[in-house]
Amino acid sequence: MKAAMGVAWKDNIDVADALERVADLLEEQDAMPFRVGAYRKAAGTIAQWPQPVAELLAEEGEAGLRKLPGVGKSIAAAMAELIRTGQLSLLQRLETEHSPEQLLASVPGIGAGLARRIHDELSVRTLEELEQAAHDGRLERVEGFGPRRSEQVRELLGARLGRERRSAARRSEGRDEGPRPDVGVLLQVDEEYRRRADAGELRRIAPRRFNPSGEAWLPVLRKKLAGWNFRALFSNTALAHQQNATHDWVVLYFDQEGDEGQCTIVTAHGGPLDGRRVVRGREVECLAYYGVESEEVEAPQPGA
Secondary structure, eight states: OOOBTTSSOOOHHHHHHHHHHHHHHHHHHHHHHHHHHHHHHHHHHHHOOOOHHHHHHHHHHHHHHHTTTTHHHHHHHHHHHHHHHSSOOHHHHHHHHSHHHHHHHTTOOOOOHHHHHHHHHHHSSSSSHHHHHHHHSSSGGGGTTTHHHHHHHHHHHHHHHHHHHHHHHHTTTSSSOOOOOOOHHHHHHHHHHHHHHHOOOOEEOOOOOTTOOOOOEEEEEEETTTTTTEEEEEEOSHHHHTTOOOOOOOEEEEEEETTEEEEEEEOOSTOOOOTTTEEEEEEHHHHHHHTTSSSSSOOOOOOO
């Protein structure tokens, strides 16, 4: 790697190749087409840009990168990380997820050999599937595992996945700065998703988590509304299954020009919003949307 001006990467082609690799991996994971296209468009821009983007970052910061055609806030931040450190955490995470054995081996106490046996014998590809296997007893049937080791895996994954879910919840509740769709737009997408899912009009996918039979039961809606790209699907979390809410709690992923996030919409039980669809973390806005007056609003139970 070349180093100049306090940066690790200087070659635009290196940066473009990394962004193109991100796009490829996102596409393999059925990410929203807009997001895949955004990384491809940015890669094309960088590959042909006459000025080294490392110089642009040194001179103008991330704001300078955001001036490039097709480069929004998220991609500019990714480029800055790559230029400054020579590494891209998003790409590393996607590549790890792309290799099931490497991902499983990232759990303390599971080495390469055990990871290979778990993958081969149980067809486990994700940490969520590993968590399920540890809970339903299948993991103990793999040579090298017993009740104690399975319990350790459950505890480790509970802590690790719990942190990721709390981070997602913080994003969905708007604790991270950035534009968000209006609750009216979110509720409109939620209504269309549930209506079309009930009518059998949507493509169904087979989720990897909590789906040992591999059945394609989960409807997916992709929609563009009010300048936002949406991907909607029912929640497939452990809590949603425990609460028998897999056909009530709806998770919406959204993005717009590099700004992205997610939220969960549920049916409220009790309180001033009883029986209405509510965006978790935005209950006060939902009160205003429905024209309901109340001094206190109790948030619905979390679903994702």
